[in-house]
Amino acid sequence: MNAEKRRQIFGRLRDANPSPTTELVYRTPFELLIAVILSAQATDKSVNKATAGLFAAASTPEAILALGEDGLKTHVRTIGLFNSKAKNIMKTCAMLVSEHDGEVPRNRQALEALPGVGRKTANVILNTAFGEPTIAVDTHIFRVANRTRLAPGATPLAVEQKLLRHVPKEFRKDAHHWLILHGRYVCIARKPRCESCLISDLCEHPDKLSASPG
Structure with a gap:
């Protein structure tokens, strides 16, 4: 894929959504950190449901440590892998307090x-x-980057490095959110919605038309 086509792709994504952001609900960097840790192999919707109660009860590292691991688990037990996530969150909170002033x-x-x-x-x-203009490559972004040929790569790190090289600077800060939302709602894993895709004519996926739902 050439540079002009990449620029057109991100230009269209920006026009459609000028201020993209995460669908995780948070108020502070700490709340975002906890939400992202909980979101591994879980939906943002399920995380938001759990953190609504958690953050009302404890929204700082100190407050979560005061809850204790069992107290934390009462808030996050609806999320997959909650036992290991709770252990990691407690350890992370302890490190934030001891090494980073909370x-x-x-x-x-x-x-x-x-x-x-x-x-x-x-x-x-x-x-x-x-x-920061970083790009976190999850399953959605990995799929979109490879399927469209925007930044094909065999591993998430390879895709990340290629995106950082090829995404025009003006789009780099928001590229993560545009691509994840596109993968979540349009360029989905099974039967991508090519007929409603605003970058379909720029996509280089060879089977895009046959992959679209009838």
């Missing part, structure tokens, strides 16, 4: 040192909470 760090190395935080989660925090 604040979410703004650099990748410190973020990835937190239990339950990998490269993808760090990218989400850097981008969404702090406005």
